[in-house]
Amino acid sequence: xxxxxxxxxxxxxxxxxxxxxxxxxxxxxxxxxxxxxxxxxxxxxxxxxxxxxxxxxxxxxxxxxxxxxxxxxxxxxxxxxxxxxxxxxxxxxxxxxxxxxxxxxxxxxxxxxxxxxxxxxxxxxxxxxxxxxxxxxxxxxxxxxxxxxxxxxxxxxxxxxxxxxxxxxxxxxxxxxxxxxxxxxxxxxxxxxxxxxxxxxxxxxxxxxxxxxxxxxxxxxxxxxxxxxxxxxxxxxxxxxxxxxxxxxxxxxxxxxxxxxxxxxxxxxxxxxxxxxxxxxxxxxxxxxxxxxxxxxxxxxxxxxxxxxxxxxxxxxxxxxxxxxxxx
Amino acid sequence: xxxxxxxxxxxxxxxxxxxxxxxxxxxxxxxxxxxxxxxxxxxxxxxxxxxxxxxxxxxxxxxxxxxxxxxxxxxxxxxxxxxxxxxxxxxxxxxxxxxxxxxxxxxxxxxxxxxxxxxxxxxxxxxxxxxxxxxxxxxxxxxxxxxxxxxxxxxxxxxxxxxxxxxxxxxxxxxxxxxxxxxxxxxxxxxxxxxxxxxxxxxxxxxxxxxxxxxxxxxxxxxxxxxxxxxxxxxxxxxxxxxxx
Numbered sequence: 001x002x003x004x005x006x007x008x009x010x011x012x013x014x015x016x017x018x019x020x021x022x023x024x025x026x027x028x029x030x031x032x033x034x035x036x037x038x039x040x041x042x043x044x045x046x047x048x049x050x051x052x053x054x055x056x057x058x059x060x061x062x063x064x065x066x067x068x069x070x071x072x073x074x075x076x077x078x079x080x081x082x083x084x085x086x087x088x089x090x091x092x093x094x095x096x097x098x099x100x101x102x103x104x105x106x107x108x109x110x111x112x113x114x115x116x117x118x119x120x121x122x123x124x125x126x127x128x129x130x131x132x133x134x135x136x137x138x139x140x141x142x143x144x145x146x147x148x149x150x151x152x153x154x155x156x157x158x159x160x161x162x163x164x165x166x167x168x169x170x171x172x173x174x175x176x177x178x179x180x181x182x183x184x185x186x187x188x189x190x191x192x193x194x195x196x197x198x199x200x201x202x203x204x205x206x207x208x209x210x211x212x213x214x215x216x217x218x219x220x221x222x223x224x225x226x227x228x229x230x231x232x233x234x235x236x237x238x239x240x241x242x243x244x245x246x247x248x249x250x251x252x253x254x255x256x257x258x259x260x261x262x263x264x265x266x267x268x269x270x271x272x273x274x275x276x277x278x279x280x281x282x283x284x285x286x287x288x289x290x291x292x293x294x295x296x297x298x299x300x301x302x303x304x305x306x307x308x309x310x311x312x313x314x315x316x317x318x319x320x321x322x323x324x325x326x327x328x
Numbered sequence: 329x330x331x332x333x334x335x336x337x338x339x340x341x342x343x344x345x346x347x348x349x350x351x352x353x354x355x356x357x358x359x360x361x362x363x364x365x366x367x368x369x370x371x372x373x374x375x376x377x378x379x380x381x382x383x384x385x386x387x388x389x390x391x392x393x394x395x396x397x398x399x400x401x402x403x404x405x406x407x408x409x410x411x412x413x414x415x416x417x418x419x420x421x422x423x424x425x426x427x428x429x430x431x432x433x434x435x436x437x438x439x440x441x442x443x444x445x446x447x448x449x450x451x452x453x454x455x456x457x458x459x460x461x462x463x464x465x466x467x468x469x470x471x472x473x474x475x476x477x478x479x480x481x482x483x484x485x486x487x488x489x490x491x492x493x494x495x496x497x498x499x500x501x502x503x504x505x506x507x508x509x510x511x512x513x514x515x516x517x518x519x520x521x522x523x524x525x526x527x528x529x530x531x532x533x534x535x536x537x538x539x540x541x542x543x544x545x546x547x548x549x550x551x552x553x554x555x556x557x558x559x560x561x562x563x564x565x566x567x568x569x570x571x572x573x
Contacts, residue, residue: 023441023442038409060437060445061416061420061437061449061452064442064445064446064448064449065449065453067446068446068449068450071446088443089442090438090442099438099442173495174453174457174494174495175457175490175491175494181404186489186490186493187404187486192489192492192493193489193490193493194493
């Protein structure tokens with residue numbers, strides 16, 4: 001698109017350029033370009049021997065808007081929702097002001113590249129991780145918005161999915177700020193663009209579909225029928241059919257419910273145990289213990305009684321032997 | 329919070345005007361009347377020539393709006409993005425003027441330290457969500473646009489879907505140029521959604537000339553006679569800031 005080109009030309013920042021902030025005077029040495037989108041360019045940079053990601057834009061307000069989102073994420077305890085924010089500042093270059101912010105550099109391949117390299121066994125784990133992150137995000141009143149494999153990075157080891165680019169993150173109830181057609185329920189005629197948790201769950205379903213159709217596909221009839229056909233053509237999608245259709249039609253109450261459905265499916269379909277990765281199994285085990293937690297203390301109590309009885313019997317027997325020895 | 333109405337003209341074209349007044353001057357006229365002009369240039373395989381490009385950028389620049397040239401298949405995403413971007417831009421302008429009155433001199437949002445800028449942005453975001461919006465869509469139906477019209481229709485549906493996801497009210501109207509008898513012909517009167525476009529669009533005939541300038545001039549007369557956002561802000565700016573900051 002034109003805008004991207006003009007933006008790109010405007011700051012063709014060479015590696016080695018030192019950027020100093022106008023307000024906080026931190027210095028950043030540009031190392032390379034990591035990517036660019038509609039709202040700016042992200043560079044890898046070095047600040048006090050630490051690698052950081054630097055997002056720059058000539059549109060100061062879009063930078064400010066993203067900073068607002070990252071700041072409110074920082075208030076969510078123990079969250080790994082987005083990259084953590086390190087610094088916000090302006091850079092004066094040839095008389096014009098370029099706004100930027102520095103954030104944690106999240107290193108790793110994007111979701112599709114990771115799956116291609118490490119196999120489909122990882123799909124379930126990573127989607128489960130994503131859903132618990134989304135649940136926390138939703139509980140704090142946000143919707144991620146522009147959810148797509150390109151915005152999901154797998155870091156590790158241990159492998160962990162992380163969201164980058166919070167440009168589309170919107171307060172619940174408002175209109176989604178930024179989206180990508182393939183992952184947008186409005187494009188498929190399956191709902192509005194009002195930010196609600198189900199908007200993100202729709203995108204999660206489309207991410208799973210995207211994994212089986214790396215080239216994506218365009219709208220023909222543009223309704224559930226077309227998507228259902230796409231699901232039925234791939235065996236790896238068929239095993240999730242009900243879950244996907246549920247998510248596409250907005251029937252899950254929240255991200256946690258979608259997560260439990262995926263876990264349940266893993267438990268009940270013993271048909272393909274090989275499709276479960278080790279981590280997935282351990283998570284299912286964790287889930288099992290969570291379910292049985294209520295009954296567990298009782299069992300522990302009864303086994304304790306047995307233990308006591310056993311020890312008591314041994315001691316009694318020893319004492320009997322001792323008495324017998326004393327008598328003879 | 330009660331705010332005024334944002335007024336926009338969205339011009340969808342594929343090239344240069346060839347009749348009547350200079351469209352860049354007409355866009356400047358629109359801006360004077362408190363109407364923003366956005367332009368989207370649609371390409372097929374062909375590339376828009378430099379003259380056309382200059383005109384597209386010129387109209388948006390003097391109309392205080394946003395311009396973008398895209399291939400037909402990217403039209404949907406572009407139309408909604410350009411409209412929203414122009415909205416934010418206008419609202420930023422309004423908030424900036426308010427700030428200048430309070431802070432004095434030529435201070436703008438960009439001169440504030442980053443932390444305070446965040447609070448201003450929240451006001452702009454909130455306004456963008458709630459403000460009333462009137463979009464007059466002006467579609468070029470010169471003969472080269474013929475095969476692009478179904479895509480234009482799709483993009484307009486998509487636009488109404490995006491904007492109706494906001495909590496503020498929207499009004500759309502659609503005009504084509506050249507019209508059968510006049511420079512501009514109305515095909516859809518002010519309505520909150522563009523669902524009724526389907527039947528009208530298939531009946532459209534395409535003509536030879538491209539009177540972009542006269543089309544903008546005439547389009548300006550079709551906006552509802554309401555107070556513009558700017559006049560409303562200058563009238564009760566105090567209450568606005570009490571409520572939002």
